[in-house]
Amino acid sequence: MFYREAGQFRTSYAQDSQIFPLRQDRVGIIIMLIAAVMLPFVANSYWLSAILIPWLVLSLVALGQNILMGYAGQLSLGSAGFMAVGAFACYNLILRIDGIPFVVAVALSGVCAALVGIVFGLPSLRIRGLYLAVATLASQFFIVWALDKFGWFKNYDPAGVITAQPIVMFGHNFATPREKYWVVLAIVAVLALLAKNMARGSIGRGWMAVRDMDVAAEVMGFSLLRTKLQAFAISSFYCGVGGALFAFAYLQTVEPSAFGIDLSFRILFMVIIGGLGTIMGSFLGAGFILLMPIFLNIFFHTVFGKSVDATITSALEQVIFGVMIIMFLIFEPLGLARLWQLTKERLRLWPFKH
Amino acid sequence: MNISAILQSSQRAFPVGAPILELDSISLRFGGVKALTNISFNVLEHEVRAIIGPNGAGKSSMLNVINGVYVPQEGSITLRGERLAGMKPTDAAKLGIARTFQNIALFKGMSVLDNIMAGRNLRMHASFLEVALQLPRARREEAESREAVEEIIEFLEIEHIRKTPVSRLPYGLQKRVELGRALAAEPKILLLDEPMAGMNIEEKQDMCRFILDVNDHYGTTIVLIEHDMGVVMDISDRVVVLDYGKKIGDGTPEEVRSDQNVIDAYLGVPH
Numbered sequence: 001m002f003y004r005e006a007g008q009f010r011t012s013y014a015q016d017s018q019i020f021p022l023r024q025d026r027v028g029i030i031i032m033l034i035a036a037v038m039l040p041f042v043a044n045s046y047w048l049s050a051i052l053i054p055w056l057v058l059s060l061v062a063l064g065q066n067i068l069m070g071y072a073g074q075l076s077l078g079s080a081g082f083m084a085v086g087a088f089a090c091y092n093l094i095l096r097i098d099g100i101p102f103v104v105a106v107a108l109s110g111v112c113a114a115l116v117g118i119v120f121g122l123p124s125l126r127i128r129g130l131y132l133a134v135a136t137l138a139s140q141f142f143i144v145w146a147l148d149k150f151g152w153f154k155n156y157d158p159a160g161v162i163t164a165q166p167i168v169m170f171g172h173n174f175a176t177p178r179e180k181y182w183v184v185l186a187i188v189a190v191l192a193l194l195a196k197n198m199a200r201g202s203i204g205r206g207w208m209a210v211r212d213m214d215v216a217a218e219v220m221g222f223s224l225l226r227t228k229l230q231a232f233a234i235s236s237f238y239c240g241v242g243g244a245l246f247a248f249a250y251l252q253t254v255e256p257s258a259f260g261i262d263l264s265f266r267i268l269f270m271v272i273i274g275g276l277g278t279i280m281g282s283f284l285g286a287g288f289i290l291l292m293p294i295f296l297n298i299f300f301h302t303v304f305g306k307s308v309d310a311t312i313t314s315a316l317e318q319v320i321f322g323v324m325i326i327m328f329l330i331f332e333p334l335g336l337a338r339l340w341q342l343t344k345e346r347l348r349l350w351p352f353k354h
Numbered sequence: 355m356n357i358s359a360i361l362q363s364s365q366r367a368f369p370v371g372a373p374i375l376e377l378d379s380i381s382l383r384f385g386g387v388k389a390l391t392n393i394s395f396n397v398l399e400h401e402v403r404a405i406i407g408p409n410g411a412g413k414s415s416m417l418n419v420i421n422g423v424y425v426p427q428e429g430s431i432t433l434r435g436e437r438l439a440g441m442k443p444t445d446a447a448k449l450g451i452a453r454t455f456q457n458i459a460l461f462k463g464m465s466v467l468d469n470i471m472a473g474r475n476l477r478m479h480a481s482f483l484e485v486a487l488q489l490p491r492a493r494r495e496e497a498e499s500r501e502a503v504e505e506i507i508e509f510l511e512i513e514h515i516r517k518t519p520v521s522r523l524p525y526g527l528q529k530r531v532e533l534g535r536a537l538a539a540e541p542k543i544l545l546l547d548e549p550m551a552g553m554n555i556e557e558k559q560d561m562c563r564f565i566l567d568v569n570d571h572y573g574t575t576i577v578l579i580e581h582d583m584g585v586v587m588d589i590s591d592r593v594v595v596l597d598y599g600k601k602i603g604d605g606t607p608e609e610v611r612s613d614q615n616v617i618d619a620y621l622g623v624p625h
Contacts, residue, residue, distance in 0.1 A: 013497050194486040220472065220536075
């Protein structure tokens with residue numbers, strides 16, 4: 001009833017192609033942003049540092065993976081490797097360059113990850129599909145191995161771990177969970193907006209053209225080399241920035257093996273469950289994979305309390321989580337973002353069916 | 355008076371001119387298989403040139419040679435007096451050669467509008483940063499392209515489906531969208547690989563009208579492969595006939611129709 005487009009006329013192509021053509025969507029996104037900014041005043045620091053910050057950070061990484069896999073159609077299993085590049089680059093930049101502002105260090109670590117991404121994206125010019133996924137595993141294992149092997153990356157720490165320096169910008173130390181949350185929120189919001197702009201513009205059309213029919217794309221003048229490597233670079237940039245934030249705003253103490261293959265797989269699931277080729281889906285997918293186990297845990301605790309053995313409930317949680325993933329893939333293979341889109345379409349007509 | 359007679363008359367907005375594309379002794383082999391043997395013909399500016407022949411005659415290979423998908427072992431391709439050697443598909447696109455495919459090659463996950471917009475990629479120069487930040491050039495290019503694309507959408511009478519994903523469209527409309535995508539590049543030469551395959555009579559009539567209108571409004575030179583002889587005889591100015599990778603006929607539809615070699619190739623020779 002409130003979600004109608006009646007009476008909203010677009011009189012220019014610029015208006016028709018704007019980011020949120022519907023007034024209700026614009027209002028909705030503004031309310032959501034205000035709510036996200038205000039959230040720390042209600043949420044306690046456990047919620048901020050254990051749930052909201054990792055959710056935002058992993059959404060950003062999922063977004064990077066989605067650019068590569070969902071938009072450009074290049075199956076990759078190296079996202080955690082690129083996160084590791086971002087995290088260790090950020091540590092070294094702050095360590096070795098005096099007084100570098102945190103945002104600049106994060107942006108530069110993204111660039112480092114992008115350069116590494118281009119190198120590991122080169123096989124995509126010759127191989128595709130599952131074979132490419134296997135080739136990108138090389139980046140996953142090589143990067144983690146290199147970070148482990150060469151002490152320079154960790155400033156020769158005897159324990160082989162790095163401890164994230166304080167987040168300092170504009171002479172202020174962002175130390176509390178609340179301040180860290182705001183930093184993460186700002187970076188993620190801006191990068192999500194930029195990704196949306198690319199995806200709906202000529203750059204996104206190039207990615208999707210190469211994904212859907214590469215021969216036709218080439219005949220129309222798209223350079224496969226440029227388009228694929230660009231997708232790898234931008235995707236790795238997002239993963240790199242995500243990795244830096246993961247280390248500095250969430251983990252604090254990081255060893256290279258934190259960015260193992262299991263993290264890459266979790267990011268892959270986030271993208272698939274959230275919805276391939278959607279920006280929204282990256283956030284929904286990350287939320288689902290990260291938050292659902294926590295909710296299930298809380299749910300079982302409140303329902304059964306101490307009456308059932310903890311090992312049984314934790315096993316049950318895993319079973320239910322697995323069943324939910326399978327159900328989702330059967331009933332909505334296009335992901336949570338598609339579910340959201342269908343809801344919006346129904347809402348337009350509600351209370352009528354057609 | 356049939357359509358070809360109208361075409362031959364002097365009422366065309368873009369009268370047929372000098373050769374724009376010349377193919378000289380083209381030979382193409384895949385290992386031991388000879389796909390094309392010593393084929394020469396030319397295409398005049400603003401004309402509608404048909405390539406016909408039985409199945410496996412090498413028609414599609416010929417188009418693939420023209421737009422750089424295959425590189426022939428022998429022979430030369432000359433575009434407007436300039437010899438093209440070792441051309442790639444992207445080079446052909448930059449030189450103003452666009453094409454459609456025998457089996458529809460649309461971008462299935464994208465809307466009609468996005469498909470046709472993608473056809474304009476060579477006219478959009480904004481870098482990824484400009485697009486991401488929505489800087490003036492990116493916005494201007496997007497609006498300009500949209501305007502050009504809307505013109506094509508109106509021309510092809512597909513306004514009602516502009517935001518529909520192409521995978522949901524029926525076959526005939528998909529063929530039309532593919533033509534639109536090729537037109538979006540504003541090509542000098544348009545290669546059409548069986549634009550009317552699998553269509554019913556009404557869809558064929560519409561497609562013929564669009565092809566002739568493209569030729570008439572934009573002066574686009576058209577090279578098309580088609581199996582429907584009625585269509586070929588009606589809309590083309592000149593016809594090349596291929597059989598087993600060799601050229602067996604070349605001339606106006608009337609000449610080709612009465613050529614004994616062509617009749618033999620199509621109807622078979624009594625033994």
